[in-house]
Amino acid sequence: TWIIQGPMKQLLDRIFKRGPRSVVFYQHCYYHHYYLAQALRRRGWDALMVSIEDPNGPNANFYHGEDLNLFASTPEEQKKNIQQFFAMAIKRFRMMHFAGDGSLSFFPEYYGDPEPQDLMMWRGKGNKIAYTTSGCNSGIAQSSLMRWSASNPGGPICCNKCPYQGVEIVCSDKKNLAWAQRAEKFCDVIFADGAPALDLLKSPKVFRDPISSCLDPEVWRLDLDIPERHRVRTSADEILIYHSFGNFHLRANAERNVKGTPAIFAAIERLKSEGFPVRLIYVTDVPNIEVRFIQAQADIVVDQLNFGRYGATAKECMMLGKPVICYINPNELYPGKEIPSLRELPLISATEETVYDKLLELVLSEERRRSIGAASRRFAMKWLSADACAERYERVYDSLMSGTLETNRPIFESQDL
Numbered sequence: 001t002w003i004i005q006g007p008m009k010q011l012l013d014r015i016f017k018r019g020p021r022s023v024v025f026y027q028h029c030y031y032h033h034y035y036l037a038q039a040l041r042r043r044g045w046d047a048l049m050v051s052i053e054d055p056n057g058p059n060a061n062f063y064h065g066e067d068l069n070l071f072a073s074t075p076e077e078q079k080k081n082i083q084q085f086f087a088m089a090i091k092r093f094r095m096m097h098f099a100g101d102g103s104l105s106f107f108p109e110y111y112g113d114p115e116p117q118d119l120m121m122w123r124g125k126g127n128k129i130a131y132t133t134s135g136c137n138s139g140i141a142q143s144s145l146m147r148w149s150a151s152n153p154g155g156p157i158c159c160n161k162c163p164y165q166g167v168e169i170v171c172s173d174k175k176n177l178a179w180a181q182r183a184e185k186f187c188d189v190i191f192a193d194g195a196p197a198l199d200l201l202k203s204p205k206v207f208r209d210p211i212s213s214c215l216d217p218e219v220w221r222l223d224l225d226i227p228e229r230h231r232v233r234t235s236a237d238e239i240l241i242y243h244s245f246g247n248f249h250l251r252a253n254a255e256r257n258v259k260g261t262p263a264i265f266a267a268i269e270r271l272k273s274e275g276f277p278v279r280l281i282y283v284t285d286v287p288n289i290e291v292r293f294i295q296a297q298a299d300i301v302v303d304q305l306n307f308g309r310y311g312a313t314a315k316e317c318m319m320l321g322k323p324v325i326c327y328i329n330p331n332e333l334y335p336g337k338e339i340p341s342l343r344e345l346p347l348i349s350a351t352e353e354t355v356y357d358k359l360l361e362l363v364l365s366e367e368r369r370r371s372i373g374a375a376s377r378r379f380a381m382k383w384l385s386a387d388a389c390a391e392r393y394e395r396v397y398d399s400l401m402s403g404t405l406e407t408n409r410p411i412f413e414s415q416d417l
Contacts, residue, residue, distance in 0.1 A: 022092060022094045023097050026097065028059070032214055034065055040390050049068075051069045052069070053069075055071065070082050095127060101138050101179055105118055105119055131183055133192040139180035140196075141173040141176050145198065152308065152329040152331050180200035197334055211392045211396065215384050224292065224293060233297050238279050240279055240281050241279070241280055243264050244283040258306050259305065260327075263352035264305070267359050278359075281294060299323075300325070302350075303326035315384055318346070327350060
């Protein structure tokens, strides 16, 4: 029997407020679950965001903090921390919500176990498991994503722009669908904020409107006070165009760039050569909690031009009230799987071939930039704000706990595993 004592017990006693609903968010999902836990606590939940990562590790730039960190300098001490936490969590929380493909356990040593001991105990107590997907290969076969990409006439085939297309250890039909079957077996509810309904994500237990990937509108508020060290504007007349690419050295190379960065650079250079007062603000590997100060100064934002749905940069900049260019493929391959929020998107869709034209339209019209920026903030407040997402999360949780959430197995594509 593991007994929580000392600083960890004091912290948990201070954080916890007993309520009728409870969830532990385990492992980071950028900063999303950190803010969702806060919003749920405002609604009276027991909600805790827990990390086991080194707070100074390679992913720290993407995080905004956590409620509790179980990391320790030695594997033995960290395992003891996790054991103590698990002994408490299995009694206290009704749901464990994890992020990170393959991270299906409280204990890293069980990630590859077909039936992790801790999760069998967790489910044996009647507790539930939730999961937030990580990206385009989260339970989706590469070939399925390519078919979906091809469904939008004139649109790019996303996988053909990705450096991981031929790297089977990262992305392949076999790998992605194996994880799909594992996640579907253990998870009671899955959140795939915005992703197309393919393979695992066709399951009735999957929610694809924004719910778990939320932002705090006060962190990304419209009147941010910009620290001097982050000021980038040099003239009132210049039009700043923002583009970013985290972990660029891992996710792009000279031949393949899934965000379309070279096309964005070329379009801006063309505008400059034509006499327009535009300037590129390109950001990579700046801590996310600080990058908002740079985004807030932008007049136009370009997110990505190939994937077909929007990501963190678009979400953050919509919340900041910016006009955002981002390629959107609105299609679904299966009838009835459309996402209601996509119909309200104020994003300006563009590909590598059309990004110059879309940029030119915004450069020529300050009023258009202002109007789309205002629509962006309204969309973000409705669909992406932590409190709005917490309300939708609570409805999903209540239906799950009452047994009214349908959990039929999905029909997978015909690829062999």
